[in-house]
Amino acid sequence: MNKIPVPEHIKKLVPYPPGKPIEELKRELGIDKIIKLASNENPLGPSPKALEAMKKAVEKVNRYPDGSAFYLKEKLSSKLRVKQDNLILGNGSNEIIELVFRTFYQPGDNVVSAEITFAVYPIIAQAIGAEYRAAPMKDLRYDVERLKELVDDRTRLVFISNPNNPTGTYITTEEFEFLIKSVPETTLVILDEAYFEFVDRKDYPDGLKFFEKYPNLLVMRTFSKTYGLAGLRIGYGVGSGDVVDYLNRVRQPFNVNLVAQEAALAALDDEEYVEKVKTLTHNSLKWFYSEVEKMGLEYVPSVTNFFLIKVGEGKKVFEELLKKGVIVRSMDGYKLPEYIRVNIGTEEENEFFIRSLREVLGK
Ligand SMILES: Cc1ncc(COP(=O)(O)O)c(C=O)c1O
Structure with a gap:
């Protein structure tokens, strides 16, 4: 045992639950599907254009990535109609x-989000x-009134997941403002x-319309x-120039890898994908709803x-589905013990899930 003092808040930390590798599960459960x-995640695999770009990019990985992500920022900036100085890229x-x-x-600050x-x-x-x-929810939606009540002058950060994971609900433009x-x-x-x-609602706020008004x-x-590039690890933020400037000072110089930059560039061009x-997502959701209603x-x-x-x-x-080779997310960690969370798969996967759920529930 080492003698290095560990802060209390680290001792109490419960790590994000990792899923088991699929190959390992197959072996354990003795099933092959x-x-x-x-x-x-996206069940369709990466876009063919991104895949092509990745294949070319791997040949260059003896080099460090472009720490400024010049070409990707250029493309994002024209696509999103924001200045490059408003963009921060992340792993x-x-x-x-x-x-x-x-x-x-800073010590003494607090952070607010939903329960x-x-x-x-x-x-x-x-x-x-x-x-x-953590502010209580209202009908499994963010309740902005309750969030507001928790904010004081030491609240440094407020997080809004919109749409919200894991509920799939959203706050409207009016609520956001x-x-x-x-x-x-x-x-x-x-x-x-x-x-x-994914969101297709008129009253859903597009954050990019607001960051100039609210620094x-x-x-x-x-x-x-x-x-479809979850395994590559690449995302971005858009904010006022000085917020982005400070984030840029703190980030590691090569935080976004070379393959990810090239793949993202190509993916942005693949609107068809x-x-x-x-x-697929919208059709599958409708189908899922009707099947679940039938049950x-x-x-x-x-x-x-x-x-x-x-x-x-x-x-x-969740455990019974797992035995049948279907991995979903149980929600007890989120204080929703009666629920499971399921994402859209391919049509075949969706059918397999519904069949398995019927069997598990005896419906
Ligand atoms: C609400 C929310 N934010 C962020 C992320 C993380 O995305 P990334 O893969 O870009 O780190 C997820 C992934 O599940 C998410 O659900």
Whole structure:
């Protein structure tokens, strides 16, 4: 045992639950087909254009990546109609979450978000020793009034997952504006739009329309979901020039790897692929709803590529599904023990999931 003192908040830290590798599960369970609908990933694989770019890029990995991500920033800036100085790239948007803590948090500050939201916010808050305040939800949606009540002049960061993981719900433009107007100018609001491209609602706020008006707003997006590049780890943030400037000072110089930069560049050109992903997602969700309704189960309607189903004993259903080779997410860690979270797979995977769920529930 080493004698290095470990801070109390680190001792109490519970790591983000990693899934087992699929190959390992196959071996353990003695089955050869496993489908994973547990991490809100894209089931279609990367776009063919991105794949092509990656193959070429691997030949250059004896070189460090371009630390300024010049070409990717150039393309993102013209596509999103923002200045390059407003862009920060990250090793996944997860890294940007960590960066905002490392950049802006000071001892005594607190952080506000919702009770049932992306697990990484409280994990990083705890890792850094920050006070994390979780506002109760209303009908499994962020309740902006309750969030507002928790904010004070020492609230440095407010995290909004929109759409929200794991509930699949969203806050409207009106709710978003209410919240950002009600926090002090010294509070950075992080609008996490990891699932932005899936949403098809008129009253859903596009964060990029607001960051110029509110210099204390940072919008985050990722290539992990609609663009199918989760394994490469690349995401970005858009915010006011000085927020981005400070984040850039803190980040590691080569935080976004060379293959990821090239793949993201190519993926941005593949609009056909993104459309295909969105169509599959919307059609599959509708199909899932009708199948779940036929089983007489309740579910939470979602605007993104995953949704919650109320199955009774979520953990048990999760375990039974696992035995059949279907990996979903049990929600007991999120204080929703009656639910499982499932993301959209390929049509074949979706059918396999529904068949397995029927068997498990005896429906
Ligand atoms: C709300 C939310 N934000 C961020 C992320 C992380 O994305 P990335 O892969 O870019 O780190 C996820 C991934 O599941 C997510 O659900």
